[in-house]
Amino acid sequence: MAKKKRKMPGLNTSSTADISFMLLIFFLVTTSMDTDRGLARQLPPPPEENAEVKDIIVKERNILNVRMNSAGNLMLEDMDGQKFIRLEELRAIVKDFIANPKHEENKPEFHTERLPYFGDVEITKNHVISVQNDRGTPYKVYFNVQHELIAAYNELRDEISQKQFGKPYAELNEDQQKAVRDYYPQKISEAEPKNYGGKK
């Protein structure tokens, strides 16, 4: 039995799915969904050319030196002397140095400061963490040190805001965050690069 032909056959759209599948696959392949992440740092402005080099005198107890050599070893130097440490130890040492919870003589001195939300508090605002590296230091080591330093500050800020406001630093409003930042100001100093050896 012959079927009667329709007058106007519909356009065959069965391949539309295939075409759009191919487009879909193309975009799937070329997509990079990853958001870039990184450690945010602020560089100091360049030294002025004819400005006198002024050495800022910092009390010895306020400085923690972190040195990296070209083999990627870490050395700490403070008033207790020098010692080699492993990367995993760094965060705890730095936290202890910044906060100085036991008010030790050889750790940063305290200044009484009036901060919003906190009132009069004793903080170690004059501490400095000085980072020095060699031209041959692997970037990985340098990055890890920066990472641990920032992590130490973040943890301290989280602890104090948890104590004061009952929530982590990230959930505070802007004024509160500023107060917490003033409580633990980030003082990481990088030495002007030295050129060891002749070749640049």
Place this chain on the structure above:
Amino acid sequence: MPEMNTSSLPDLIFTILFFFMIVTTMREVTLQVKLKLPKGQNSVLEKLEKKSLVSFIYIGQPTDQLAGKMGTDSRIQLNDKFAEVDEVQDYIQQERMNMSEADQPFMKVSLKCDQDTQMGIITDVKQALRKAYALKINYSAVGGE
């Protein structure tokens, strides 16, 4: 047994397609250096938002295809070509000119450096950035727990 109606399948696929078209950011430059970023913790790293404010500097060894021509010393890549340290300042100036004036103070530079690079070349780039007054920098890293 009637055939299943597939007429809405293309529509479905198109919807997914549009989703991917919107979220896609095409890679603007082809990498010419080997890049293995250092790892960090998500809680410490910051997300790089507003890509239009960010300029990228890549540092690492030339890829295997280019190693024959360029050697295996760490090199700086700006846009699509290798550059020397003294070109960094011009590059930053150029990038700054391409921004609207209101955005210029918020300019950021993302340093994408291979984790085995020696600090010497990175220090040189950092000094050049200081001279160019591009002071907000970001050490690019891979997030994780």
